[in-house]
Amino acid sequence: MNTLRINLPYVIFLGDIQDSMLAKTGLGLVKWSKDQVVGQLRLPGCKVDLGVADLTLQSAVAQGAKSLVLGVATVGGSISDAWLPVLVQALENGLDIVNGLHTDLNKIPALAAAKAKGGSQIVNVRGAHQALPVGTGRKRQGMRILTVGTDCAVGKKYTALAMAQCLKANGIAATFRATGQTGIMIAGEGLAVDSVISDFVSGAAELISPDNDSGHWDVVEGQGSLFNPSFSAVSMGLLHGSQPDALILCHDAARLKVSTCPTYAIPTLQECMDLHLRCAKIVNPSARFIGVSINTSSLPAAERKAYLDQLQQELGLPCVDPLVEGCQLFVEQLQQQKTAGM
Amino acid sequence: MNTLRINLPYVIFLGDIQDSMLAKTGLGLVKWSKDQVVGQLRLPGCKVDLGVADLTLQSAVAQGAKSLVLGVATVGGSISDAWLPVLVQALENGLDIVNGLHTDLNKIPALAAAKAKGGSQIVNVRGAHQALPVGTGRKRQGMRILTVGTDCAVGKKYTALAMAQCLKANGIAATFRATGQTGIMIAGEGLAVDSVISDFVSGAAELISPDNDSGHWDVVEGQGSLFNPSFSAVSMGLLHGSQPDALILCHDAARLKVSTCPTYAIPTLQECMDLHLRCAKIVNPSARFIGVSINTSSLPAAERKAYLDQLQQELGLPCVDPLVEGCQLFVEQLQQQKTAGM
Numbered sequence: 001m002n003t004l005r006i007n008l009p010y011v012i013f014l015g016d017i018q019d020s021m022l023a024k025t026g027l028g029l030v031k032w033s034k035d036q037v038v039g040q041l042r043l044p045g046c047k048v049d050l051g052v053a054d055l056t057l058q059s060a061v062a063q064g065a066k067s068l069v070l071g072v073a074t075v076g077g078s079i080s081d082a083w084l085p086v087l088v089q090a091l092e093n094g095l096d097i098v099n100g101l102h103t104d105l106n107k108i109p110a111l112a113a114a115k116a117k118g119g120s121q122i123v124n125v126r127g128a129h130q131a132l133p134v135g136t137g138r139k140r141q142g143m144r145i146l147t148v149g150t151d152c153a154v155g156k157k158y159t160a161l162a163m164a165q166c167l168k169a170n171g172i173a174a175t176f177r178a179t180g181q182t183g184i185m186i187a188g189e190g191l192a193v194d195s196v197i198s199d200f201v202s203g204a205a206e207l208i209s210p211d212n213d214s215g216h217w218d219v220v221e222g223q224g225s226l227f228n229p230s231f232s233a234v235s236m237g238l239l240h241g242s243q244p245d246a247l248i249l250c251h252d253a254a255r256l257k258v259s260t261c262p263t264y265a266i267p268t269l270q271e272c273m274d275l276h277l278r279c280a281k282i283v284n285p286s287a288r289f290i291g292v293s294i295n296t297s298s299l300p301a302a303e304r305k306a307y308l309d310q311l312q313q314e315l316g317l318p319c320v321d322p323l324v325e326g327c328q329l330f331v332e333q334l335q336q337q338k339t340a341g342m
Numbered sequence: 343m344n345t346l347r348i349n350l351p352y353v354i355f356l357g358d359i360q361d362s363m364l365a366k367t368g369l370g371l372v373k374w375s376k377d378q379v380v381g382q383l384r385l386p387g388c389k390v391d392l393g394v395a396d397l398t399l400q401s402a403v404a405q406g407a408k409s410l411v412l413g414v415a416t417v418g419g420s421i422s423d424a425w426l427p428v429l430v431q432a433l434e435n436g437l438d439i440v441n442g443l444h445t446d447l448n449k450i451p452a453l454a455a456a457k458a459k460g461g462s463q464i465v466n467v468r469g470a471h472q473a474l475p476v477g478t479g480r481k482r483q484g485m486r487i488l489t490v491g492t493d494c495a496v497g498k499k500y501t502a503l504a505m506a507q508c509l510k511a512n513g514i515a516a517t518f519r520a521t522g523q524t525g526i527m528i529a530g531e532g533l534a535v536d537s538v539i540s541d542f543v544s545g546a547a548e549l550i551s552p553d554n555d556s557g558h559w560d561v562v563e564g565q566g567s568l569f570n571p572s573f574s575a576v577s578m579g580l581l582h583g584s585q586p587d588a589l590i591l592c593h594d595a596a597r598l599k600v601s602t603c604p605t606y607a608i609p610t611l612q613e614c615m616d617l618h619l620r621c622a623k624i625v626n627p628s629a630r631f632i633g634v635s636i637n638t639s640s641l642p643a644a645e646r647k648a649y650l651d652q653l654q655q656e657l658g659l660p661c662v663d664p665l666v667e668g669c670q671l672f673v674e675q676l677q678q679q680k681t682a683g684m
Contacts, residue, residue, distance in 0.1 A: 233579025
């Protein structure tokens, strides 16, 4: 029983897209795992540039690429006929295709045939996972950080990636643990917990973050929110399966209503921390928050500092926008608490 | 988009089993939906008797049976070869087979062929459900009771069934809403929420308990527990999707450890109520507990009353074993709270 694993490194396929908004996955890969990206493959007319080497399929293979990533979001999640010849050629040449779209590429006959011919795979990152274990609640060795949030899409993935990077920069052993499709592509492995049968969510989270060295930190990408009625099941299973020692609360300063349930107000940060902590302590009595990560992109530059300072005073924890200040204060908080014996 | 629906009435198939422990589903059907049971179908040598009419396949069809229920649990969830001829005959004669086992009967070629010939269906009660909606959190008309628990298997289904029956006996409109396989067989419809992809658990719960008359009570069968790390995701999604106005806490007086996680202590009843209420109030600010349902079968008869009296004093709510005292005190509590404007 394993998490999903991707053969690295990647060549990022951009097709003939015109708008960089559609290339979010590709941009994320270049930002967070550039050493796993050999280059980009663009069709004539493509207007997006990820700032990495332009390759042909042949040159990508020559440079060691093992997978071609569909680094493109498309309307409706389907793929263009104009892309098929390159995708067929990739599979026939032994490159896996890593697919984050909703379309199951195995159902396209030309691709299924090409895969058989090349002995390659189509890795469906959104695919539901079979034969997962039920969560056991067993305490695992090593330590874990989980990013949780006041809602969906408030920076939980970004914060987890930045925190893992910052821990490593401080000489602390750490691994980013992916629980969603983009995160999985960046990490090269993981499980999309929102695609798992509900009985197995905490079991999936236990698999994602297995026993490790006692000084090692897994930084687990959070999903949803206990306060978002659409996705709270996923959040709860992930919280109980990851058994976090430390939590980081993520919030978007502009968010007033729950994204998928607009009649629901976003909770206060304090009540959000209280409930997550109450639930986390069921599986890990020493769980505690080490900081608050705020997306401040909506705030006027002149108001950012006052906003964060006031929050920090209210909550008694470092409050930063990781995109601006990085995660160093979270790492220091972690180390101070450790020194204080927490 | 619909919940799973079963064609009624049933004939209950018991095969050639020797032990009534294996006939729990059949016993549940006879207890809770006897008017939907035309009789039992037993093979030679069967030592279990549900106390209903013995029928042949022909007489079951003649009496209007629309479905044959596999009312038997088997080790490993598979079926015996000795049962196949009857099952083939049932499908060929247009009876649906309602299957609560893990085995997908569609994969047995003889049954697939018989189904095609008879124009009948194999209803897989444990089957994963496709194309469910994401939960919206929208407030629905009508009222809802949810049974929650300190753990799995502490009487949530039994209590919900008994409560729905008791409400009706008091002249109050009520419907039992099934969320697990046995419950679905009893109700003839429902969704097995633990088989749903985690992103859709609350959406499934919303489907199960749709808008209704303003004075009507849905009594929703709970699953798992927020305190059981194996299944808390299911419990949370069900809690948020069912938006309960009223909750009944279920507990087994003998249970000290969480069934699937034996290093975890069962929470106190008060802390269990506190956390469920905190989470319920996210979707329904007027949610409240109306009683505590205790499985007292492990207690010496002489200690039962003192145990329940003390609990009732501690918690300030009716505490009963529905198997002994019924649910009348819960109904009265509901009506008192209503009079008090709660």
